Amino acid sequence: MKKPLDEKELTAQAKALFDDSVERLDAATLSRLNRGRQQALKEIREPGSGGEWARWVPAGGLAAAAVVAVVVWQGASVEHVTPPAGTVTDFEIILSEDSLDMLEDLEFYSWMDMASLEPEGDVG
Amino acid sequence: MTACAGIFAVSCSGEQPKEAMTLQRERQLNQFLAGVERRALRFAEIAVRDRDEALDLVQDAMIKLARNYAGHPEEEWTPLFYRILQNGIRDWHRRQMVRNRVMVWFGRSSAAEDDYDPVAQAPDPMGRTPDEQIEARQAMQKLEHAVAGLPARQREAFMLRTFEGLDVAATATAMGCSEGSVKTHYSRAIHTLRDMLGEHWQ
Numbered sequence: 001m002k003k004p005l006d007e008k009e010l011t012a013q014a015k016a017l018f019d020d021s022v023e024r025l026d027a028a029t030l031s032r033l034n035r036g037r038q039q040a041l042k043e044i045r046e047p048g049s050g051g052e053w054a055r056w057v058p059a060g061g062l063a064a065a066a067v068v069a070v071v072v073w074q075g076a077s078v079e080h081v082t083p084p085a086g087t088v089t090d091f092e093i094i095l096s097e098d099s100l101d102m103l104e105d106l107e108f109y110s111w112m113d114m115a116s117l118e119p120e121g122d123v124g
Numbered sequence: 125m126t127a128c129a130g131i132f133a134v135s136c137s138g139e140q141p142k143e144a145m146t147l148q149r150e151r152q153l154n155q156f157l158a159g160v161e162r163r164a165l166r167f168a169e170i171a172v173r174d175r176d177e178a179l180d181l182v183q184d185a186m187i188k189l190a191r192n193y194a195g196h197p198e199e200e201w202t203p204l205f206y207r208i209l210q211n212g213i214r215d216w217h218r219r220q221m222v223r224n225r226v227m228v229w230f231g232r233s234s235a236a237e238d239d240y241d242p243v244a245q246a247p248d249p250m251g252r253t254p255d256e257q258i259e260a261r262q263a264m265q266k267l268e269h270a271v272a273g274l275p276a277r278q279r280e281a282f283m284l285r286t287f288e289g290l291d292v293a294a295t296a297t298a299m300g301c302s303e304g305s306v307k308t309h310y311s312r313a314i315h316t317l318r319d320m321l322g323e324h325w326q
Contacts (some may be wrong), residue, residue, distance in 0.1 A: 005321070007314050011286045014317075018287045019265045022162045029175065036183030040157060043190035044150045097194045 149194055156201050157186050164209060167283055170268050171213045172220075181216060185209040201298035206288065210280055210298060217276070270320040274313055277301075281309035282317070 005013070159249075161182060168178035186206040192202050271279055279301070284295045285306075296303045 005318060007318075010314065010318060010321070014267055014286050015289075016233075017267055018163075019258065020260055022166050025162055025165070029165070029179070029272065030162070032179050033165060033182065034293060036179065036186055037154065037157045039183065040149055040186035040190040041154055043187055044153065044194050047191065075272050103156060 126311065152198055153190060153194055153201075156198065156205075157189075160202070160205060161186070163288060164205070167206075168209060168213060170271055170283065171279065172216055173272060177216065181209060181212045184212055202288075203267060203290065203294040206284060206290070206298035207300060210300075214276070216271035244286045266321060270317055273320065274316060277305075281306050282313035285310050 164182045164185065165175075165178055168181045169175055172178055172181065185205060188208045189201065193201065196204065269270050271282060274282065280299050281295060284290045284298055285292075290298060292303045292306050295306045298305060299309075
């Protein structure tokens with residue numbers, strides 16, 4: 001009967017397997033890593049070039065979602081039409097594409113869901 | 125003329141060393157990142173169980189290291205890089221938890237993640253037989269599954285110490301905790317893994 005692995009055997013085997021899996025990374029993955037590295041190195045040549053604009057993406061997503069929310073809400077109040085059931089899903093898609101941070105705003109979703117369930121006369 | 129030449133010389137002597145230093149730093153950082161990126165990718169992939177997400181996390185860590193710590197001594201880069209990567213992984217897990225809660229709230233599930241196979245279907249560089257390759261992949265899958273199942277701090281300590289070969293001090297820097305905590309987390313991780321993998325592993 002084999003005895004259980006001791007710490008040295010366990011770590012040695014784990015490291016060997018890990019190293020093996022590193023060696024087997026495919027060319028497409030290595031290429032993406034290389035591109036990522038070049039992007040990072042641009043930060044030394046041109047500080048702030050790699051992703052300054054990207055910091056505004058979440059804010060842009062929020063602004064876009066807010067605009068859509070206002071349009072839907074205003075449209076509903078003027079024409080007395082309940083927002084379509086898919087609206088919440090659309091918001092979810094918009095937000096998940098732009099910034100996962102937005103998903104933390106559960107109160108907003110809660111409000112959206114409640115708004116879509118309100119009877120026609122209560123909306124707006 | 126002489127004055128102009130003098131000014132030019134001063135200007136050049138001020139510019140060239142700076143440019144040369146930037147180039148040298150860039151070369152050093154390139155070398156460092158090229159040496160660490162593959163392992164970092166697998167490291168992140170085991171933690172998040174998704175290659176695309178892992179690639180994004182590694183790229184973010186590389187950019188943040190270059191942006192904020194390129195001027196630090198080279199020997200500090202490894203623990204700093206892994207600290208940034210760890211923070212990214214922790215943030216990813218937090219966002220994922222929130223996302224899963226929202227998905228449940230909207231009546232969706234993310235069951236497809238269970239089907240993820242982290243071992244790429246690439247040719248074997250060591251020239252092993254298909255059976256040997258399958259055995260190694262199965263063993264790695266078991267290991268990844270077991271490591272992914274560890275509590276976060278134990279997983280970090282185990283991966284940094286075992287896979288990356290960091291010493292206790294560097295691991296403590298990378299994890300942002302004391303050396304004593306590293307030893308405790310690492311010891312518990314080894315104990316748990318021995319139980320989970322059992323005597324038939326490998």
